Amino acid sequence: MFGRGLLKGLYTTVKHGVMTYFKGYKHPFLKRYFTEGPAPRLEPEGVGLFTLQYPEEKYAMFPRFRGALMHLRDPETGQPRCTACGACALACPHGVIEVIAEGKGKERKLVDYRYNLGRCVFCRLCVESCPYGAIEMSHEYELATYENKMVLHLEDLLKIGDRSGVTEQGWAWK
Amino acid sequence: MAVALKTQEIVLNMGPQHPSTHGVFRMVLTLEGETIVDLKPVYGYLHRGIEKLSEGRSYLQAVPITDRLDYMCALTNEFAYAVAVEKLADIKPPERAEYIRVILAEFTRILNHMMAIGFLFNDLGAYFTPVLYAFRAREHILDLFEWVSGSRMMPNYIRPGGVAGDLPEGFIPKAKKLVDHLWKFADELDTFLSENEIFLQRARGVGVLPPDVAIAYGVTGPVLRASGVKYDVRRAEPYSIYDRFDFEIPTLPNGDVYDRYMLRLLEWKQSLRILEQALEQIPDGPVSEKVPRRLRPPKGEVYGRIEAPKGELGFYLVSDGSDKPYRFKIRPTSFVNLGVLREITVGHKVADVVIILGSIDITMGEVDR
Amino acid sequence: MDLENFLPFLGEIVARWLKGFLPVWLVDVIMMVVVGLLIILLMVVVVMALTLLERKILGRLQDRLGPNRVGPYGLIQPIADVLKLLVKEDIIPEKADKLLHFLAPVIIVVPAFMVWAVIPFGKKLVAADLNIAVLYVIALGSVTSIAILMAGWGSGNKYALLGGFRAVAQLFSYEVPMALAILSVVMAAGSMSLQKIVEAQSPLPFVLLQPVAFLIYFICGVAETNRSPFDLPEAESEIIAGYHIEYSGVKWAMFFLAEYINTFAISAMVVTLFLGGWKGPVLPSYIWFFIKVAIMVYVFFWFRATFPRLRIDQLLNFSWKFLVPLAMANLLVTGLVVKLDLGYWGKASAYWAGNILAGGLALYLLGRFTPKKALA
Numbered sequence: 001m002f003g004r005g006l007l008k009g010l011y012t013t014v015k016h017g018v019m020t021y022f023k024g025y026k027h028p029f030l031k032r033y034f035t036e037g038p039a040p041r042l043e044p045e046g047v048g049l050f051t052l053q054y055p056e057e058k059y060a061m062f063p064r065f066r067g068a069l070m071h072l073r074d075p076e077t078g079q080p081r082c083t084a085c086g087a088c089a090l091a092c093p094h095g096v097i098e099v100i101a102e103g104k105g106k107e108r109k110l111v112d113y114r115y116n117l118g119r120c121v122f123c124r125l126c127v128e129s130c131p132y133g134a135i136e137m138s139h140e141y142e143l144a145t146y147e148n149k150m151v152l153h154l155e156d157l158l159k160i161g162d163r164s165g166v167t168e169q170g171w172a173w174k
Numbered sequence: 175m176a177v178a179l180k181t182q183e184i185v186l187n188m189g190p191q192h193p194s195t196h197g198v199f200r201m202v203l204t205l206e207g208e209t210i211v212d213l214k215p216v217y218g219y220l221h222r223g224i225e226k227l228s229e230g231r232s233y234l235q236a237v238p239i240t241d242r243l244d245y246m247c248a249l250t251n252e253f254a255y256a257v258a259v260e261k262l263a264d265i266k267p268p269e270r271a272e273y274i275r276v277i278l279a280e281f282t283r284i285l286n287h288m289m290a291i292g293f294l295f296n297d298l299g300a301y302f303t304p305v306l307y308a309f310r311a312r313e314h315i316l317d318l319f320e321w322v323s324g325s326r327m328m329p330n331y332i333r334p335g336g337v338a339g340d341l342p343e344g345f346i347p348k349a350k351k352l353v354d355h356l357w358k359f360a361d362e363l364d365t366f367l368s369e370n371e372i373f374l375q376r377a378r379g380v381g382v383l384p385p386d387v388a389i390a391y392g393v394t395g396p397v398l399r400a401s402g403v404k405y406d407v408r409r410a411e412p413y414s415i416y417d418r419f420d421f422e423i424p425t426l427p428n429g430d431v432y433d434r435y436m437l438r439l440l441e442w443k444q445s446l447r448i449l450e451q452a453l454e455q456i457p458d459g460p461v462s463e464k465v466p467r468r469l470r471p472p473k474g475e476v477y478g479r480i481e482a483p484k485g486e487l488g489f490y491l492v493s494d495g496s497d498k499p500y501r502f503k504i505r506p507t508s509f510v511n512l513g514v515l516r517e518i519t520v521g522h523k524v525a526d527v528v529i530i531l532g533s534i535d536i537t538m539g540e541v542d543r
Numbered sequence: 544m545d546l547e548n549f550l551p552f553l554g555e556i557v558a559r560w561l562k563g564f565l566p567v568w569l570v571d572v573i574m575m576v577v578v579g580l581l582i583i584l585l586m587v588v589v590v591m592a593l594t595l596l597e598r599k600i601l602g603r604l605q606d607r608l609g610p611n612r613v614g615p616y617g618l619i620q621p622i623a624d625v626l627k628l629l630v631k632e633d634i635i636p637e638k639a640d641k642l643l644h645f646l647a648p649v650i651i652v653v654p655a656f657m658v659w660a661v662i663p664f665g666k667k668l669v670a671a672d673l674n675i676a677v678l679y680v681i682a683l684g685s686v687t688s689i690a691i692l693m694a695g696w697g698s699g700n701k702y703a704l705l706g707g708f709r710a711v712a713q714l715f716s717y718e719v720p721m722a723l724a725i726l727s728v729v730m731a732a733g734s735m736s737l738q739k740i741v742e743a744q745s746p747l748p749f750v751l752l753q754p755v756a757f758l759i760y761f762i763c764g765v766a767e768t769n770r771s772p773f774d775l776p777e778a779e780s781e782i783i784a785g786y787h788i789e790y791s792g793v794k795w796a797m798f799f800l801a802e803y804i805n806t807f808a809i810s811a812m813v814v815t816l817f818l819g820g821w822k823g824p825v826l827p828s829y830i831w832f833f834i835k836v837a838i839m840v841y842v843f844f845w846f847r848a849t850f851p852r853l854r855i856d857q858l859l860n861f862s863w864k865f866l867v868p869l870a871m872a873n874l875l876v877t878g879l880v881v882k883l884d885l886g887y888w889g890k891a892s893a894y895w896a897g898n899i900l901a902g903g904l905a906l907y908l909l910g911r912f913t914p915k916k917a918l919a
Contacts (some may be wrong), residue, residue, distance in 0.1 A: 002910035005369030006850065012366040013303060013849045017604040044314045044355035051607040064324035064342070091467065093235035123238035123330045128338075129467060137324070172324075174341040186701050194780040208705070208855055297780045299852025301771060306605040368861075371913050372772055372851050378914030524705065525781045525854045 016047055023048025063140040063172030066122045068099075068152070070117050070138040070160035075167055078156060081134035084110040091129035096120045114156060117143060118150035133169035136161075184210060186524075190219050194297045195527040197538025201276050203526065205492045213516045220542035225464055228502040233334060233469045234257055236502065241328040244540040246509065247282040250317070250482040252332035257413055258478025258489035259334035263471035265463055271336035272415045277349065278322070278332070279480075280452070282446040284356060285315045286483035287396075287438040287445075290535040291363065294435060297532035298376055304367060311359045334469065336462030338528040346453055346480065353449050360442050365403045366434065377432035381530035386430060386472075391514040395485025395507060395533055401429035407481035414480075419448045419454075434533040453495040462468060468497040475501075482507050506543060508536035546827040551667040554578075578670050582659045590803040591621035597844050604848040631792035636699050636748035639789065643697030647737035648790065648797035651690035654683040662811050663738050665821045665829035676737040677729055681722055681811060684767055687805070688714035691786050694798070702870040706785025709855055710776035713766060716862040717773075723761035723870035726754040727877040728816050731894070741820030748763060748819035752894040755902040757817045759866055764809035766858070768802065770843055770848045773859060810839035865909055872901045 023045060038060035042050055052059065061067070074081050084101035098114040127135050138160050152160075189200035198219035204212035206507055219289045224243060228236040240255045241248040260267060267275075289312060292305030316326040321342055323329035331338045367373060382395070385401045398405055408416040424440035427432040473494045479488035488505035511534050519530050554574065561570045595610065595617065602609025610617035635644060661676035663669040673679055688711050695707015729735055731752065732743035741748075750757045766773040777785035787798045814820060814835040823831030853861065876897035880890050 002371055002906045005371050005374070008365050009367070009849045010369050010845060013604045014845065016307070017600070020606055020608075020856050022604050041317050042314075044311075044352050047606070049608065051612070052607075062321045062324065062342075063318065064322070064339070066324040083467045091235070093231050093238055100216065106825060121238055121328065123323060123328070124324065124338075125235065125238070125330070130703060147187065172342075183702055186705075193783060208708075295851055299771065299774065299778060299780055300850060301601065301779075301847050303605050303848050306607065310606055370851065371910075372853055374914045375857050376851060376854055443663075523854055523856065525775070525778065525852070528780050 009117060019047035020049045024121045047102065061141070065139050065141075066124050066137040067140040068116050068117060068122075068143055068160060069126065069135055069157060070118070070140075070164055071113065071135055071154065071157040071164070072161050072167065072169060073158065080110065080154065081132050082110050082113065083132055084108055085136070086133065088126035088132070088135060091125045093125065094119050094121060097126060101126065110154070112156060113154040115152045116150055117152055127169065130169065136164075136166055136169045136171075138164045140164075175214045181206065188215075188527070194532065196293065196531065196536055197541075199295070199531075199536070199538055201531075201543070203524070203527065205524065208316050208525075210520055210522055210527060213527070215512065215515055215521050216347065217512075217538070217541050220538045222305070222543065224543045225502050225504060226356065229499055232467075232497050233263075233471070233499065234467060236499070237333055238328065238330045241330060242539060243543065244482070244484065244537045245327060246485075246537050247286045247483050248328055249282045249332060250480065250487065252329070253279050253414075254478060254480040254482060254487045255489050256332050256334045257480055258476055258491050259469070259471070261478045262474065262476040262491050263334070263366055263465075263469060263491055264467060267336045267461045267463055269415075269457050270340075271461045272427050273452055274322075274337050274341060274461065276414060276416070276419075277449060277456070280449045281315050281349075281382065283445045283483040284442050285312050286535075287442045288312060288359075288363075290532075290534050291435060292368070292437055294431075294529060294532040294535075295367065295373075297528040298373065306492075307359075307363070311356065314355065318345070318349060318352065321348075332482065333462070333465070334534055335465035336460075338462075340461045347538075349449070350453050353446055353453070356446055357360040357443070360446070362436065364439060374432065376529065377435065377533075378430055378527075380429075380431045380432045380522060380526050381533060382428065383426070383514060383518050387517055388514065391517070392510050393485070393509065393514050395481070395483070396437045396441060397434060397485065397511050399423065399425045399441075400433040402427045407479055407486050411479070413478075416448075421445075421447050429499060431529055431533040434452065434535075438535075470495060470497050479505070484508055484537070484540075485511055504543060506540045508534075508538075508540040509543075512536050545584070546726050548664060550665075550829075577776040579660075582670060583656055586656060586659060586804050589807055590800055591625065592802045593807060593840065594624065594799075595621050596840070597847075600841065600844045601848050604845065611914065625796070628792055631795060633674075633792045634789070636789050638699035638804050640697040640699065643693045644699075644789070645794075647690050647694035647697055647786075648794040648801075650693065651687060651801040652797045654686040655801040655808065658683050658804075658808045659742045661737055661897070662808065662815060663741060663820060664832050665827065667830055668821075669738060672736055672738045674734070674736045677725055677735045677740075681718070683726065684720055684721075685714065687767075687801070690762040690801075694790070695786040698786070700789050701788050702784075703788050705782050706788070709778075709782075710769065710786060712855065713769075713773065713775060713858060715858050717763045717766040717866075720862060720866035720870045721767065723867065723874055724759040724763065725816065727753055727756045727870075727874050728760075730874075730881050737815050737820075741815055741822065744819045744822065747891055748817060748822070750817040753817065753873070753898060754895075755869060755876070755898045755905075756877075757813070758902065759870050759873070760816065761813055762866065763844065763862075764813060764854055766862075768805040768809050768843075770802075770806060771847040772852050773858060774847075774852060775855055778852055780852075806843055807836065807840065810836045810843065813839050865905065869901065869905045872905075873898065876901060894915075 039052060039057045041059060071080050071082060073079065084099050086099045089097040089099050096116045097117045100112040102109050102111050124137055127137055140160055184205045186203045186205055187200060188203055189195040190198040200216040202214040202216060203210055224239055228239050237252055237255060240251040243251045278460055290309040292308035295304040296302060319329055320326045322345065323331035323338065383397065383401050385403050388398050388401045388403060402425050404423050404425050409423055421444045423445060424437055426437050473493055473495045475492040477490045478487055479486055485507035487507050490503035491499050492501035494500040515531065515534065558570055558574055559571060610620040612621045613619040635641065658680055660670045661673050661679055691710040692707045726747055728740065731749065732740040734740060759836040769776050787795055790798060814832065818835050821828035821832040853869045853887045880897065885893060
């Protein structure tokens with residue numbers, strides 16, 4: 001009989017519509033969002049609301065999440081661990097990283113570390129190539145700015161590292 | 175008294191900005207009323223020179239670039255590339271890495287198929303509902319990918335010689351739970367869409383691709399199998415560990431839009447079967463061979479291929495002994511499948527073009543490269 | 544005085560007060576203008592509510608919230624939308640037929656408002672109780688197709704032209720079964736006045752007596768308003784926006800306004816013709832009217848969230864090869880029963896039996912000729 005499939009379709013959609021009032025993220029009276037702090041990832045369920053009210057609700061990032069690059073400090077001296085060896089710049093597929101150093105051999109010292117955010121594809125090859133554990137990917141993903149500030153310098157990267165509280169490279173990949 | 179009315183053909187440029195060309199694809203349609211007399215596909219709007227870019231980079235640096243080929247299923251692109259490089263440099267990845275690769279590739283296949291079905295219905299005019307349901311299930315799969323690799327869509331995880339890191343703790347139970355949900359979701363989509371009379375009318379007998387034409391054009395993947403040709407690289411030339419799993423290659427006889435839809439649903443269920451077995455059997459052990467960061471494979475050439483969700487995806491690599499590939503050629507699935515578009519579209523209506531294109535399931539990132 | 548008579552009573556007071564110092568004919572004119580303005584105002588508010596409601600309902604059916612940013616629950620969203628449309632630049636394509644391009648939005652919106660003159664909102668709330676109201680509604684419905692063709696041709700765009708062609712073919716085809724479906728109601732009620740038709744629906748509404756006519760009228764109504772699954776003239780995924788692709792700002796808002804008013808009007812017509820209009824217990828009649836219309840509008844939105852679109856040739860086939868013969872058969876049944884002397888309940892059961900027979904047979908036959916699911 002004609003119409004059976006159509007009715008099945010109507011039943012599916014209305015089931016979803018009704019279940020949004022019962023399952024998923026709850027949205028109480030006059031409040032758009034529910035979770036204070038990071039929102040948990042939803043368990044796989046067929047029904048219920050699944051959208052996140054973004055600026056208010058945010059997911060907690062997985063440990064391995066790859067956001068902007070950051071520099072780590074040596075916990076004893078508080079200095080950046082980077083030795084300006086340039087392995088990361090070589091490993092980068094897009095020439096995002098520019099290491100500026102002074103001196104030769106043992107005297108070689110890091111002056112600046114330019115990280116071009118606009119070209120970065122967040123592949124983590126630089127971190128993997130680093131023999132000194134000096135850089136890591138942070139969890140920062142809201143990287144849009146009002147100023148034309150595509151290139152992050154050493155102090156910015158160190159600041160990101162301080163914010164993240166990470167002390168060890170590859171902590172999430174153990 | 176019969177008066178022959180003089181009619182004029184219209185040339186209609188569909189795309190490159192059009193909601194249902196799945197990216198920046200342009201079709202120059204010649205219309206007689208609503209009927210299509212001729213179709214000329216125009217592509218290249220998304221050309222990024224991926225092949226040439228990769229030739230200037232080391233074998234490892236090319237992995238994140240392959241992610242951007244078919245951005246819907248990045249993990250299978252990496253998989254294909256890894257298979258090719260391993261063949262070239264004669265590396266055997268460890269057992270556990272193979273299982274991880276298979277698990278992620280099959281999840282990618284399901285993801286791609288559900289999105290293909292969803293967007294096919296978008297083209298049919300079902301206002302975003304199937305696609306949003308698909309997005310919802312896709313979100314769970316992408317959560318797994320992000321958990322494993324740190325990125326939802328551009329994982330850079332499967333590397334020549336293994337994978338970038340071991341699975342995080344608790345991954346296997348979570349993945350099993352998701353597999354259970356995906357069975358249910360497949361059934362839900364089946365009840366929601368498969369019997370819909372409007373869909374049946376729209377899709378049955380539209381865009382019929384005969385098997386001989388499909389083979390002549392080199393079409394692979396679900397589009398080929400929906401025409402009744404039982405060809406799947408996973409069975410025809412088993413790579414990785416696919417010979418260990420018990421699964422079927424579904425085929426359907428008609429080769430129309432409906433069969434392509436239905437075949438994706440069936441394949442999705444077979445992928446779930448593979449996943450169930452793989453998640454059960456996965457052994458412990460190392461996940462990566464020691465591969466130098468600047469890999470210098472011996473001189474030679476190699477063609478490595480896998481069954482990507484959209485069809486056969488191959489990488490043809492020529493090595494001159496240096497750390498960069500001398501030639502880096504991709505056999506893109508979408509591009510080859512798209513070649514058949516004119517053949518199966520001419521004679522249908524304007525409304526059919528978009529659903530035929532949707533049923534071929536292309537990603538412009540792979541077509542233009 | 545109760546709630547039921549409140550608005551007519553208010554009108555009478557104002558009219559009496561005006562008659563104190565104005566000639567009678569002028570008072571009549573003023574009252575007509577006031578009622579017309581009130582209806583237009585009501586419709587604008589209704590459209591704003593509908594746009595929000597549609598997005599909310601679609602959102603819920605698709606597992607999301609819908610608009611929720613502007614004001615509590617997103618209630619101010621339509622106002623924001625209207626403001627944005629009003630300040631948007633009005634673009635006229637260089638190759639457009641300027642006059643037609645300008646006139647089309649005007650012509651489409653006028654009949655949309657005019658329909659409301661005859662639709663009874665309540666027991667005493669009807670602007671003009673015409674004795675040929677049904678004819679009036681059908682006639683106004685066909686003006687829309689002219690406006691859409693003007694928009695499609697005048698825009699000088701191929702997508703718009705295709706949309707215009709599709710619209711004309713579709714609207715003409717669906718007017719026939721629609722008129723036939725209404726005709727069976729008119730025969731059963733014995734009048735063309737909508738008030739009389741509403742009054743004829745007691746104790747049973749016509750949806751129970753004439754389910755087939757109801758189904759046909761509803762399907763045709765969806766097609767007449769260009770809503771999913773019959774939204775071919777503005778098919779988003781094929782011809783982008785169809786006939787109104789080249790319109791922006793206020794002119795585009797006019798098309799939008801007309802579409803939503805028509806949706807609401809078709810729902811109101813379904814309610815009036817088949818669901819007992821403003822009839823209902825306890826609550827005042829106009830409240831019942833709006834409740835019923837809201838339910839019908841919900842069904843419109845529900846369809847939009849669920850169904851894919853038909854193709855143009857299938858659409859026309861469906862009208863001429865299925866709906867028209869079915870409507871004719873229904874008309875035949877109705878004509879027979881009207882002439883028989885059976886008493887109310889006898890007639891009701893005869894209608895019912897005839898409708899179920901005709902409808903069931905038609906659906907069965909249609910099912911036979913629809914392509915089948917794969918034998919996987």
